Amino acid sequence: xxxxxxxxxxxxxxxxxxxxxxxxxxxxxxxxxxxxxxxxxxxxxxxxxxxxxxxxxxxxxxxxxxxxxxxxxxxxxxxxxxxxxxxxxxxxxxxxxxxxxxxxxxxxxxxxxxxxxxxxxxxxxxxxxxxxxxxxxxxxxxxxxxxxxxxxxxxxxxxxxxxxxxxxxxxxxxxxxxxxxxxxxxxxxxxxxxxxxxxxxxxxxxxxxxxxxxxxxxxxxxxxxxxxxxxxxxxxxxxxxxxxxxxxxxxxxxxxxxxxxxxxxxxxxxxxxxxxxxxxxxxxxxxxxxxxxxx
Amino acid sequence: xxxxxxxxxxxxxxxxxxxxxxxxxxxxxxxxxxxxxxxxxxxxxxxxxxxxxxxxxxxxxxxxxxxxxxxxxxxxxxxxxxxxxxxxxxxxxxxxxxxxxxxxxxxxx
Numbered sequence: 001x002x003x004x005x006x007x008x009x010x011x012x013x014x015x016x017x018x019x020x021x022x023x024x025x026x027x028x029x030x031x032x033x034x035x036x037x038x039x040x041x042x043x044x045x046x047x048x049x050x051x052x053x054x055x056x057x058x059x060x061x062x063x064x065x066x067x068x069x070x071x072x073x074x075x076x077x078x079x080x081x082x083x084x085x086x087x088x089x090x091x092x093x094x095x096x097x098x099x100x101x102x103x104x105x106x107x108x109x110x111x112x113x114x115x116x117x118x119x120x121x122x123x124x125x126x127x128x129x130x131x132x133x134x135x136x137x138x139x140x141x142x143x144x145x146x147x148x149x150x151x152x153x154x155x156x157x158x159x160x161x162x163x164x165x166x167x168x169x170x171x172x173x174x175x176x177x178x179x180x181x182x183x184x185x186x187x188x189x190x191x192x193x194x195x196x197x198x199x200x201x202x203x204x205x206x207x208x209x210x211x212x213x214x215x216x217x218x219x220x221x222x223x224x225x226x227x228x229x230x231x232x233x234x235x236x237x238x239x240x241x242x243x244x245x246x247x248x249x250x251x252x253x254x255x256x257x258x259x260x261x262x263x264x265x266x267x268x269x270x271x272x273x274x275x276x277x278x279x280x281x282x283x284x285x286x287x288x289x290x291x292x293x294x295x
Numbered sequence: 296x297x298x299x300x301x302x303x304x305x306x307x308x309x310x311x312x313x314x315x316x317x318x319x320x321x322x323x324x325x326x327x328x329x330x331x332x333x334x335x336x337x338x339x340x341x342x343x344x345x346x347x348x349x350x351x352x353x354x355x356x357x358x359x360x361x362x363x364x365x366x367x368x369x370x371x372x373x374x375x376x377x378x379x380x381x382x383x384x385x386x387x388x389x390x391x392x393x394x395x396x397x398x399x400x401x402x403x404x
Contacts (some may be wrong), residue, residue, distance in 0.1 A: 008297050008306045019350040097361045114362070114369055123370040126346075127318045127339040134340060137347035142365045144349070149361035 027148045027175060030096075034068070034155045035180075035292035038212075039172060042185040043199025044192045045164035048217040049185045051260055052250065053161040054082040055276075056183075058265035059283035061104045065156040065292070068099065070146055071110035072172070073163040074139055075122050080112035084263025088113060096151040104268060109150045111142075140171045147175065156292040166202045173207060181212040181290040183247065188216050188235035200244050212289055213247035214240075215282060222251035222275050229274070247289075248282035251275050298333075300326035307332075318342055 031037065040053045053069060061067045071079035080086045080100075088100040090113050099107040111122060124131075124138055152158060160179070162168045173179065182203060186196040196214065203209050219237075220229040229251050239246055253275045259266040267276045298307035305328045313321035318339025325332035349364040 003299050003304050003306070005297060008299070016348070016350050020348070023349055092361050114366065124368045125370055126343045126368065130340055134343040134347045137344055138364075138368060141347060141349045145362045145365050 023144065023148070027144060030148050030150075030152065031176065034152060034158045036157045036290050037160065037176060037179045037181075038157055038286070038290065039160050039162060039169060039179045039182045040185065041162040041166070041169045041182065041199070042164060042196055043166060043202070044186065044195040047185045047187045047192055047196075048250075049164070050078045050082060050161050051256060052185050052215055052217055052279075053159050054079060054260065054265045055250075055256075055267045055279045056283060056286070057106050057157075057159050058104060058267040059276075059279040060157050060159075060286070061106050062267060062271075062280065063283050063287060065287070066105070066154060068107040068109075068150075068152045068155045068158045070150070070158060070160045071108070071112070072143055072146070072160050072168060074111050074142055076163065077110040077112040077115075079108055079161060080110045081263060082260045082265065083108050085110075086112060086118075086263075090114075093151075096149045099150050099152065107150075107152060107155070109146050139168075140175070143168070143171060144175050157286075157290075166199050169199075169203065170207060173209060178209055181286070182209065183212055183286070184214045184241075184244070186214050186216055186241070187218045188233045188237070190235060193235065193238075193241065197241050200241055204244070211244050212286070213245040215247055216249045218252040219249035220251040222253045222273075224253060224255060224273065227274075247285050248278060250278045250282070298324050298335075300329060300331060302326070302331065303328040 040049055040056070042049050050071070050073070057067045057069045069079055069083070071077045080088075083100075083102050083106065085100040085102065085108055090100070091098045097109070099109045100113065101107050115122065124135065126134060126138075160172060162172065169182075184196055184200055184203075186192045200211055200214075203211055218232055221232040222229050232252055251274065253266070253270075253273065255270060255273075256266040256275060259269045262269070266273075267279045270276050299305065300307055303326050305326050307324035308327050310323040310325040310332055312323065313334075318337075320337045320342060321334045322337065323332055323334045346368070347364075349359065
């Protein structure tokens with residue numbers, strides 16, 4: 001046999017390379033209308049990424065920005081509930097899937113909208129034996145479809161709420177390239193700071209991408225009854241994570257969880273309370289650091 | 296993946312495909328010069344991996360419908376209205392990435 005792979009034109013008619021280039025082109029086209037793509041992530045689970053995302057989105061919207069939120073936690077979607085959008089039926093048209101919109105105008109896409117009910121887990125059809133061989137690929141392309149096929153329209157900010165860990169962040173950057181900003185969520189405990197510091201190192205040293213800063217959630221306990229803050233964890237206040245600045249501190253307020261359960265971001269339901277003010281300050285800080293380019 | 300006839304050094308051409316069976320699809324190729332042929336039985340995992348890429352073996356005849364790949368693979372999905380006619384999935388874009396190949400084979404005289 002003398003012919004080599006490259007000498008034979010085409011690939012039998014599939015044009016797989018062309019199809020993949022087409023998928024990438026569609027993603028680029030869609031994202032061209034999004035001025036600032038912000039990844040919200042943490043190496044640590046349970047630190048309140050989704051709560052911060054929902055309230056940061058609400059705070060940005062309150063500051064007049066056009067905001068979209070992508071719940072990239074494919075296996076544990078929560079943002080549809082937090083925005084009071086569970087059960088909304090999606091509509092499809094030639095522009096893509098129309099994302100459900102909150103009363104304050106935030107566009108939301110989540111795996112939750114595709115699941116039959118609150119008990120249905122995310123299960124993929126396919127050969128379950130050695131499923132690791134294809135599940136990662138499927139997860140990446142699900143994220144790609146969420147980004148590409150949602151009719152986001154023109155947005156100032158698209159917040160992408162990632163699941164715990166750094167693997168999905170790496171997937172996101174494979175798809176999008178460098179996000180316009182990455183915000184890392186932590187809580188003031190030694191364990192969280194250790195894990196989060198590692199995830200920051202992963203981003204800055206391995207992936208060579210910048211991190212805007214850290215948001216320390218549950219930085220204190222805010223008592224609505226006596227209008228005061230009290231310590232919640234014993235971690236000392238720090239100003240940075242190995243050089244990555246702390247952008248904001250959000251005190252814990254039990255009403256924040258109640259607001260999430262009720263489907264309205266705390267920033268909207270308790271706009272005058274100090275924890276809401278902390279989110280509004282954070283939104284201002286974010287807008288200062290990552291400002292939508294003028295049209 | 297490309298196949299070349301050992302005797303003729305010619306690229307093999309698609310000759311037909313059978314039914315998908317437990318994730319494996321028989322796909323036949325023949326040499327256009329000597330007509331020697333063989334059937335490739337696709338590996339279920341590899342077949343799934345190609346499906347997971349969001350591409351279609353045999354080529355995409357129409358643009359994919361919104362969220363097509365994810366909805367195709369997801370069990371227990373919420374009821375959704377059919378996709379509008381502007382974005383309806385083509386016949387060659389069903390659950391199987393080889394559907395376009397099968398369709399082409401079926402349409403051959």
